[in-house]
Amino acid sequence: MMQIKKAVFPVAGLGTRFLPATKASPKEMLPLIDKPLVQYVVEEAVAAGIEQILFVTGRGKRAIEDHFDINFELEALLYEKGKDAERSQVREIAEMVDIFYVRQKQALGLGHAILCARDFIGNEPFAVLLGDDIIDAQRPCLAQLLDMYRKYRGTVLALERVPLENISSYGCVRANHISDNYYEVADLVEKPKREEAPSDLAIIGRYVLSPDIFPILEKLEPGKGGEVQLTDALRKLAREEAIYGCVFEGVRHDCGDKLGFLKATVDLALKREEFNGVFEKYLRERLGCEKP
Numbered sequence: 001m002m003q004i005k006k007a008v009f010p011v012a013g014l015g016t017r018f019l020p021a022t023k024a025s026p027k028e029m030l031p032l033i034d035k036p037l038v039q040y041v042v043e044e045a046v047a048a049g050i051e052q053i054l055f056v057t058g059r060g061k062r063a064i065e066d067h068f069d070i071n072f073e074l075e076a077l078l079y080e081k082g083k084d085a086e087r088s089q090v091r092e093i094a095e096m097v098d099i100f101y102v103r104q105k106q107a108l109g110l111g112h113a114i115l116c117a118r119d120f121i122g123n124e125p126f127a128v129l130l131g132d133d134i135i136d137a138q139r140p141c142l143a144q145l146l147d148m149y150r151k152y153r154g155t156v157l158a159l160e161r162v163p164l165e166n167i168s169s170y171g172c173v174r175a176n177h178i179s180d181n182y183y184e185v186a187d188l189v190e191k192p193k194r195e196e197a198p199s200d201l202a203i204i205g206r207y208v209l210s211p212d213i214f215p216i217l218e219k220l221e222p223g224k225g226g227e228v229q230l231t232d233a234l235r236k237l238a239r240e241e242a243i244y245g246c247v248f249e250g251v252r253h254d255c256g257d258k259l260g261f262l263k264a265t266v267d268l269a270l271k272r273e274e275f276n277g278v279f280e281k282y283l284r285e286r287l288g289c290e291k292p
Contacts, residue, residue, distance in 0.1 A: 137250025
């Protein structure tokens with residue numbers, strides 16, 4: 001059975017919801033406690049067995065390349081200061097996985113960004129991870145999708161139940177339940193109105209895709225927002241082969257949204273041993289709450 005070793009990270013977006021912080025710095029490099037958002041997602045991919053990553057970048061994304069590169073000057077400075085733990089941590093970032101880059105020269109949507117990865121992927125299944133979604137899970141979200149891929153040998157989408165009043169912010173699916181948290185996808189709709197949504201099952205930023213998606217993306221006309229929508233391509237693919245969905249186990253933080261980013265910061269900070277309850281104590285004092 002073919003093992004999935006390649007992943008695509010579309011990171012060419014402008015991050016306008018976080019202006020002015022993203023005017024000169026990529027949204028993917030916003031720090032969540034002490035790591036940039038994109039590093040959390042790269043670590044998830046590596047933990048799931050991914051060996052090669054392609055970043056689909058755009059103008060102004062050089063900081064991502066620098067972050068995952070070796071920084072000899074910084075390492076030398078840390079060595080001189082006797083900061084061996086920090087030096088090892090910096091080097092590990094550069095060595096955790098093989099990384100490649102390609103430019104998406106025009107912001108033509110997620111589907112177009114994935115099409116830019118065609119030469120890198122070739123004719124094999126691959127993963128796609130979006131940096132907006134930080135998923136805190138005991139077993140990496142992507143690993144859960146790969147489990148389902150190995151069982152059914154088809155495209156797998158990460159699914160999450162969301163309130164119907166929020167469904168218009170997502171692609172969503174009409175799906176038939178198979179077992180436990182596994183579904184077979186019958187249809188997909190990009191950002192439907194609440195009354196037109198086929199379900200409350202939203203597509204989240206993790207995918208395992210068949211290479212058969214590429215010829216569909218190549219011929220696909222722009223959809224909503226004038227962009228080449230991945231959901232539209234998946235809808236066409238579903239007519240040709242089976243597509244599956246996995247309602248993953250874990251907590252998703254929508255870090256493409258300011259409130260979601262703040263919630264992620266609090267939730268992940270509360271789990272850090274180094275704060276040893278001090279942060280929780282501060283929050284309770286700030287909110288005037290007594291610990292039960």
